[in-house]
Amino acid sequence: MNILITGGAGFIGSHVVREFVNRYPTYHIFNLDALTYAGNLENLKDVEGASNYTFIKGDIVDAGLINTIFEKYQFDGVVHLAAESHVDRSITDPLAFVHTNIIGTVNLLNAARDMWKDDSDKKRFYHVSTDEVYGSLGAEGLFTESTAYDPNSPYSASKASSDHFVRAYGETYGLPYVITNCSNNYGPNHFPEKLIPLFIHNIIENKPLPVYGDGKYTRDWLFVEDHAVAIDLVFHQGKNHETYNIGGFNEWQNIDLVKLLCRLMDQKLNRPDGSSEKLITYVKDRPGHDLRYAIDADKINKELGWKPSVTFEQGLERTIDWYLNNEVWLKNVTSGDYQAYYQKMYN
Numbered sequence: 001m002n003i004l005i006t007g008g009a010g011f012i013g014s015h016v017v018r019e020f021v022n023r024y025p026t027y028h029i030f031n032l033d034a035l036t037y038a039g040n041l042e043n044l045k046d047v048e049g050a051s052n053y054t055f056i057k058g059d060i061v062d063a064g065l066i067n068t069i070f071e072k073y074q075f076d077g078v079v080h081l082a083a084e085s086h087v088d089r090s091i092t093d094p095l096a097f098v099h100t101n102i103i104g105t106v107n108l109l110n111a112a113r114d115m116w117k118d119d120s121d122k123k124r125f126y127h128v129s130t131d132e133v134y135g136s137l138g139a140e141g142l143f144t145e146s147t148a149y150d151p152n153s154p155y156s157a158s159k160a161s162s163d164h165f166v167r168a169y170g171e172t173y174g175l176p177y178v179i180t181n182c183s184n185n186y187g188p189n190h191f192p193e194k195l196i197p198l199f200i201h202n203i204i205e206n207k208p209l210p211v212y213g214d215g216k217y218t219r220d221w222l223f224v225e226d227h228a229v230a231i232d233l234v235f236h237q238g239k240n241h242e243t244y245n246i247g248g249f250n251e252w253q254n255i256d257l258v259k260l261l262c263r264l265m266d267q268k269l270n271r272p273d274g275s276s277e278k279l280i281t282y283v284k285d286r287p288g289h290d291l292r293y294a295i296d297a298d299k300i301n302k303e304l305g306w307k308p309s310v311t312f313e314q315g316l317e318r319t320i321d322w323y324l325n326n327e328v329w330l331k332n333v334t335s336g337d338y339q340a341y342y343q344k345m346y347n
C-alpha cells in the first residue's frame, strides 16, 4: 500500500507518520508537508532514513502538485492532517485557514475522487478533524458524533467546512472516507504557541504565563501518541462513511491544569514550590472563546476497542521530560519568526 500522510512534520502528523512507518514495513509512507512555521523535519529524525518513507515538500493548496503526486505514486489511502491549527492565528488571519483547511482539503478530495473512480472500494480517505467544530458546551453534556456543528472561531469554521466537503464527496461521488473529531492533544513536538507547550517553555524561561480571561475554560486532553494509535485503528478498521469522536476522558479547567503544570515543573526544575505559579498572569480573553469542550468517545471504544493508554499525570510527565531533554528543538523553533509572533500576540 502507498499511503499519503499530509502534515506529517507537524505535531500530531509526525507521531502518525512514525506509527505507520514503524508498524507497517510493507507500506510505503509519503509525507506531504509545506513546512510552515509549524512543520519541522527534526520531528521525524528517527524515521527519515527508513526505506518505507519518503518526504515530499509541497503545499496542499497547489492542485497541480497534488494531481501529479497522486498520478506518480498511486496512493491507496490518504490520512489528511495538514492544516492551519491555531485558533489565535485564525483570528488574525482567517484567509490562511480558508486556503489550507478548505481549499487544500478540496484539492485532495478532487485528486482522490478522480484517481480512485474505478476501484474506490479498495481505497480510504481519512480526514483528521477536531471537536471544536461542535462549538461550545455549557457546564453539562458531551459532544457525540450526532451533535450539530456550531463552530465559533475561524479555525473551527474552516475545519467544519472541510468536514462537510469530505462528507459531501462521500455522498455525491461515493468517495470512501472516515472522519475523526478529536479533543485537545498534548505531548512531545508540540509547537509552543498552544497552551501546554507554551507554558512549559515560559516556565523554563521564567516568563509570564498568560491565562486568558478568568481561566475557567474547560478542555479535554489526550496524549498525542494515543491519538496516533486511534488514527491507525480507524484507518484500518473504521467503517466507511462514518465519524468517530476521540477523547481523553480527561477534562480540565485551564487554571487547574496550569497549576498542576506549575507544580510538576517546580519539581522537575528543582525550584521552590510555588515559583512557577507566581508567573501566572491573567490577560485579555480570546474573542469568541469556547467555554467547554468534552467528548463522548464511547463509539470508538465500543466498536474498535480503543481507549487512552496513559493517564494525564503520566502523559504530562513524559511531555515535560521531553521538553527538558530537547532544549535544542525548543530553541530552534522559538527563534526568528516565533519571537515576532509572540510580541504581536502578547504585548
Ligand code: NAD
Binding pocket: 006, 007, 008, 009, 010, 011, 012, 013, 032, 033, 034, 035, 036, 037, 038, 039, 040, 058, 059, 060, 061, 080, 081, 082, 083, 084, 085, 086, 100, 104, 128, 129, 130, 131, 159, 181, 182, 183, 184, 185, 186, 191
Ligand atoms: P500543526 O500546526 O502542529 O501541524 C500542521 C502541519 O501541517 C505542519 O507540519 C504544517 O507545515 C503543515 N501544513 C500547514 N499548511 C500546509 C499546506 N498548505 N500544505 C501542506 N502542509 C501544510 O497541527 P497539529 O496540531 O499537528 O494538527 C494536525 C491536524 O489535527 C489538524 O488537521 C488539526 O485540525 C487536527 N487536530 C488537532 C488537535 C490538536 O490538539 N492539536 C486536536 C484535534 C484535531
Ligand code: TYD
Binding pocket: 087, 088, 184, 193, 194, 195, 196, 198, 210, 211, 212, 213, 217, 218, 219, 254, 286
Ligand atoms: P489552545 O492550546 O490554543 O487550544 P484550543 O484553543 O484549540 O483549545 O488553548 C487551550 C485553552 O487554553 C483555551 O481555552 C485557550 C487557553 N489559552 C490561554 O489561556 N493562554 C494561552 O496563551 C493560550 C495559547 C491558550
